Amino acid sequence: MDLTFKAGGRPIVDRVSLDVHPGEFLALVGPNGSGKTTLISMLAGLKRPHAGTTALDGRPVEGIARRDLAKMLALVEQQAGTGERLTARHVVELGRTPHLRPLSPLSQTDHAIVAAALDAVDMTPFTERLWPSLSGGERQRLHIARALAQEPRILILDEPTNHLDVEHQLGLLALVRSRGITVVAALHDLNHAAMFADRIAVMDHGRLVALGAPAKVLTPERIAETFKVRAFVEASPNGRCLIRYAVPATRPKDPIHEAS
Numbered sequence: 001m002d003l004t005f006k007a008g009g010r011p012i013v014d015r016v017s018l019d020v021h022p023g024e025f026l027a028l029v030g031p032n033g034s035g036k037t038t039l040i041s042m043l044a045g046l047k048r049p050h051a052g053t054t055a056l057d058g059r060p061v062e063g064i065a066r067r068d069l070a071k072m073l074a075l076v077e078q079q080a081g082t083g084e085r086l087t088a089r090h091v092v093e094l095g096r097t098p099h100l101r102p103l104s105p106l107s108q109t110d111h112a113i114v115a116a117a118l119d120a121v122d123m124t125p126f127t128e129r130l131w132p133s134l135s136g137g138e139r140q141r142l143h144i145a146r147a148l149a150q151e152p153r154i155l156i157l158d159e160p161t162n163h164l165d166v167e168h169q170l171g172l173l174a175l176v177r178s179r180g181i182t183v184v185a186a187l188h189d190l191n192h193a194a195m196f197a198d199r200i201a202v203m204d205h206g207r208l209v210a211l212g213a214p215a216k217v218l219t220p221e222r223i224a225e226t227f228k229v230r231a232f233v234e235a236s237p238n239g240r241c242l243i244r245y246a247v248p249a250t251r252p253k254d255p256i257h258e259a260s
């Protein structure tokens with residue numbers, strides 16, 4: 001697909017070709033500004049590439065009607081907003097919209113799907129709470145529940161564990177993995193990628209620089225080159241690995257600051 005997206009006169013995603021396999025969990029990792037969100041936006045059909053195409057079942061995404069696309073693919077963006085006066089339940093009900101006929105109410109099945117999605121992210125006790133009263137992590141869990149209620153075949157997540165406590169970070173990744181659907185998730189935590197992803201794609205300065213099983217991709221050399229961090233990697237027999245980072249050396253104190 002050779003996707004390129006330009007901004008500010010330079011390619012911020014540069015000729016990236018990526019085949020996502022049905023049913024796999026593909027983690028997208030890379031330093032800040034390496035192009036993950038831009039790539040995700042093109043995969044989800046939100047941004048039109050300057051070169052290349054994103055295809056779903058062999059069809060270019062821009063040729064698929066919004067509603068049909070929303071039945072196939074759900075996206076949870078990094079800083080997704082939602083109308084202020086909605087309750088938690090209303091937010092998740094929005095996920096059913098592509099499945100409803102215009103102006104038709106939610107069926108019993110829709111209500112059951114919404115309830116199950118709230119339950120899956122541990123948000124049932126918050127069902128009638130208004131959006132502004134929810135914490136950052138609770139809002140994030142609702143966005144995930146909305147995406148689950150959409151019942152997509154492909155779930156695209158941009159840093160889904162932001163704002164979540166450790167229990168909910170791990171719970172969320174385990175949950176989406178257990179659904180058996182295709183997951184593409186931009187993740188900053190390389191250990192999360194190593195624990196949950198079938199394959200990891202590494203972005204660096206807009207380019208795809210590595211793609212493969214966790215232990216193949218997350219080598220100390222790759223981590224040093226792309227992330228500028230020294231790390232020890234313990235490989236496990238199942239192709240996964242555990243990363244321990246070395247404490248970075250600090251720069252000597254700036255003499256100007258020291259004097260003041």
Ligand SMILES: Nc1ncnc2c1ncn2[C@@H]1O[C@H](COP(=O)(O)OP(=O)(O)OP(=O)(O)O)[C@@H](O)[C@H]1O
Nearest residue numbers: 007008012030031032033034035036037038039203
């Ligand atoms: N409209 C724009 N004009 C100029 N540069 C842009 C524009 N939009 C994005 N960029 C730059 O493109 C690069 C890629 O951004 P992108 O958000 O895709 O990165 P990312 O890998 O998701 O980063 P992060 O990990 O920080 O979320 C960044 O350096 C960003 O500043």
